[in-house]
Amino acid sequence: MRAATPHGNVHRRDFLYLCALASGTLAPGMSVRPVFAQGAPRKGGTLRVGFYLEASTMDPHFSGSKVDRQIYHNIYEPLLTLDVKLGIKPGLAESWQQPEPKILVLKLRQGVKFQDGTDFNAEAVRFNFNRMKTEPKSVRKGEVASIESVDAVDAYTVRINLRRPDAALLATLTDRAGMMVSPKVAQERGAELERNAKGAGTGPFEFVEWVKDDHLLIKRNDGYWGKQGGPYLDRVRYRPIPDDTVKLQSLQAGEIDVIDYVQPRDVAAVRADKNIVMLDVPSLAAFAYQLNQTRPPFNVKALRQAVAYAIDLDQIIKGVWLNVGTPANGPVPPTSWAYDRTIPYIKRDLAKAKAKLAEGGKPSGFAFTITTANIPINVQEAEVIQAQLAEAGMTAKIKLVDAATQLSDGNSKNFDMISYQWSGRPDPDGNIYQFFKTTPGTSLNWSGISNPQIDALLDKTREVSNQAERKKLYSDLTKILQDELPMVYIVHPIEPKAFSPKVQGYEPIPDGMMRFKDVWLKA
């Protein structure tokens, strides 16, 4: 893919520059140039996209899968959307106001229709929020928990009444919790909506068919409300190709046009391939290990610290992630406005690690188990950590599990140290709150941390709406987390995506979602 500014051609390195800007790794204040495609966009063609996984459901309110989100962002639309710098911009809501901390007023876009022909209006918004809050299978309940009720003020104005101030809500509404489903389709189709999303969204593309494990087809929504730009493509055909090597070879052979993720091991080869264009899209993700504080050995803070000081992040990023990611200083990724680059990541210090072992009452080390998913890069990472810990006198046994077992072990706190790969959310709240807030029962707080100071700071991050103030709170939290260590953060991965050179107009947003509204295919 080649992109261009109005002034001329822009090559791959410009895209990387753009990504760097989007990631916040370049000086603030520098403007982000819009991404335009080379030449005039043309209508037509089928874009063939390879994913590593099959989608799980077509109902955005029931979905817990990242692949689903990739598809939803083309069929459905959220109330608000993200720009390349993760700023909030209008979506189905044209504007928003917060007259009081506990009230959010949304002015909805007029003239928008669901693909089934029904109107998108305030009633539809109210229906959707009620659905998210009351449907038994809704996975969105946690995300809309701060919403007390939703009132339709008039046909195109919605007032969201909050239980408590929620500064993260606007960002939450840029993803599945903000996606609007046609009330008519949801009511008439019921559970069938999970398999068939015909007419359900307002997005630039309409659902056509889903043949499980083979393909999912969407087509251009010719009645799309947006008159600027696309959709240009006739169709988008998603295909699950579970083997990464085969997925890449399919791109090289021209059987598909886009792949959602290039494995770090393949990045060098793809970069060298002149027939493929690769974009390093910085992500919102944070990959880490949770340390179980509810039982020995990691109920002792000094032993958690011993683990952190024994791990060499530089070596892991270089040797395992092949520099396709950056060492993590905490849960907030460098792409976020809340990232504090003045806080260094924990550097390896074997002397300190041994001192912490002594402080924790285990001067000659101790043994424990690392639980991780049985996928190659996780296994490599765990093995490197195992070797690094051994140098400090700690004996780690690696337990490889599948995703379901990992979730079960985590939820039941049946682990010592367990990997957790979080794809990230646009607001830092999504990367922090549910992991560290004291919560009874099941939560993502697998480590079992319960710290009044952290709880108070977490609550404050939701109450304060000023971004600079929130950033400071997140910095404070990051520092406390580096000391308390309920989680040992490893990497904020980059998510390289690869394209056929004929794909034009793709805008890389760091949430990793592939929005194809303005994408077109060069003849």
Next chain:
Amino acid sequence: MGRLVLRRLLATIPVLLLVTAGVFALIHLTPGDPVDVMMAESVDDSVKATLRRQLGLDQPIYVQYGAWMAKLLRGDLGRSIRNGEPVIENVGRRMRPSLQLAALAMAISLMVATPLGILSAARRNTSVDRFGTTFALFGICMPNFLLALLLIFCFGVKLRWLPISGYTDPLEEGLQGLRSLVLPALTLGLALAAVVTRTLRSSMLDALSEDYVRTARAKGLSESRVIRGHVLKNALIPVVTVLGLQLGTLIGGAVITEYVFALPGVGRLVVDAVFARDYPLVQGVVLLIAIGFILSNLAVDLLYGWIDPRIRYR
């Protein structure tokens, strides 16, 4: 014959009961449940508890098994927890690519193994035999996924003769569909051909040393007639046994091949169902795979009688 088939079919009932009970116990004893997987991002315990209650997962395992069996006796394999579709529809859709792949792989293996096995045995210790033995050794030792990737690299990426991944139904798209199955069928077929070549060669060598072969030669029959008329049929029993077992495996899904070539077959369905802890789907697929195995074994037993009339069942 009819009574034999009936008796064998009746004997499958306890086998199926054992298989389903064993799989039911194993999958339920494995950590994690479908609600954990579906609601991975949900932090609401009450939501999960409600869903578990709705799905009957809060019941003791024997009650759940009883409920599943009761449905089965009414001809209902239940619905997938993950996508809500009837299990029978899920499996039925996946059976077609798996059966087509199995048939094509079997055909390829027979086309390669039959001449190679016969020639290797008939021209023992010649270069033909050495080629056959080397091919068999190579085919048996070569892991499926590696052969698949090599074939993809040669015929898909470099030569671009054949599609790399995905499935098109040959019954609907004809040649295009057949092309989508060539590489996976070659991957499975060549490995199977290696086993069949070895089996055929060794059973042919056994038969060639029999007295009736010497008699046939003494009668002045040509070597080709000796092999066709006297050796081959007698050497077929072990080959048919191997083919029968392999057919059952292929129908049950060639998991790795289906994964590598992104084919929507039964093997991939069952593995995904296990990962998702989709209990009814796992149970349903395993039951149907077990039936497939039993039927292919029955077919093999019946073939024995046809190949060697001395074999009679009581």
